[in-house]
Amino acid sequence: MRVVVATVLSMLVPVALGAQARATHPPEFWLGIVERGLVLPEGEQALPLLLELQRFFGHRDARLRDGAGYGITARWVVREKRLTDNEMRRLVAAWRAGLGATADPHGGDATLYRSFSALGLSLVAARDVEQKALDAATVSALVDAAAAQLDANTDVRGYDAEIGWVHVTAHTADLLKFLGRHAALPRERQATILTAVARRAATSPTVFAWGEGERLSRAAASVLRRDDVDVAAVDTFLDALLVAARRVDWDRPMPARWLRTRTRRAS
Numbered sequence: 001m002r003v004v005v006a007t008v009l010s011m012l013v014p015v016a017l018g019a020q021a022r023a024t025h026p027p028e029f030w031l032g033i034v035e036r037g038l039v040l041p042e043g044e045q046a047l048p049l050l051l052e053l054q055r056f057f058g059h060r061d062a063r064l065r066d067g068a069g070y071g072i073t074a075r076w077v078v079r080e081k082r083l084t085d086n087e088m089r090r091l092v093a094a095w096r097a098g099l100g101a102t103a104d105p106h107g108g109d110a111t112l113y114r115s116f117s118a119l120g121l122s123l124v125a126a127r128d129v130e131q132k133a134l135d136a137a138t139v140s141a142l143v144d145a146a147a148a149q150l151d152a153n154t155d156v157r158g159y160d161a162e163i164g165w166v167h168v169t170a171h172t173a174d175l176l177k178f179l180g181r182h183a184a185l186p187r188e189r190q191a192t193i194l195t196a197v198a199r200r201a202a203t204s205p206t207v208f209a210w211g212e213g214e215r216l217s218r219a220a221a222s223v224l225r226r227d228d229v230d231v232a233a234v235d236t237f238l239d240a241l242l243v244a245a246r247r248v249d250w251d252r253p254m255p256a257r258w259l260r261t262r263t264r265r266a267s
Contacts, residue, residue, distance in 0.1 A: 024052055030068040038075040046082040051094050057116035058108025062164030065116055073123045085133035088124060092138060095121050099145040111155045111168060118146060119171040125178035136184045143189045146175045147196035158210025169200060173215040180222030190223045191233035198237050202244035
């Protein structure tokens with residue numbers, strides 16, 4: 001019996017190690033895709049490469065995180081519509097692990113990993129508004145995870161001079177926006193989205209200077225524009241915003257950073 005067990009284990013260990021040590025493409029491979037206009041390399045399939053892109057979500061090099069991670073996903077998933085329904089579900093199942101993650105399993109920055117997981121999922125959700133591959137349970141789980149991430153986030157950086165976009169609030173709001181438009185969104189999850197937006201607006205420790213306010217507004221609008229809008233949830237949302245507004249000292253001058261940013265955007 002011991003001999004049999006040892007033999008079986010000796011067969012399983014290489015299989016397990018092989019699964020963990022699955023070959024990945026070097027950064028140069030991905031930068032080459034970006035340089036060639038985001039075209040899917042000949043002989044490659046979209047889904048395996050998209051799954052591999054997850055390791056760049058927490059990377060401090062914006063060329064890999066944003067240029068490859070965001071750019072390739074936007075091209076292959078949204079514009080070129082390369083994924084089948086089953087592949088869409090597999091991608092969501094893999095990338096969902098990044099929402100609320102306390103560490104990047106690929107060794108990157110945990111905050112960036114959370115933020116760009118939300119951004120990647122927002123692109124998948126944007127495509128699925130039309131494709132409808134995701135069911136109500138999956139949409140609900142994504143709403144809950146995104147709302148929890150929005151509530152828990154304490155990193156208010158928008159653009160960082162060293163690493164590029166961080167934007168946890170904006171990227172998470174983007175995901176909630178497209179989930180708010182999804183046909184499979186259960187009616188009770190409308191309140192989850194609106195509550196998360198109102199709470200973020202009321203508890204932010206700083207003035208939003210990088211467009212986060214607009215992105216949060218669009219997340220709320222996605223619910224307000226639904227044909228099956230939950231009027232009671234909307235009333236609660238508006239009441240929460242009124243309470244938050246009463247705590248603002250409107251006579252105080254706007255922070256100089258906010259004014260500089262708004263002026264630059266308007267020019």
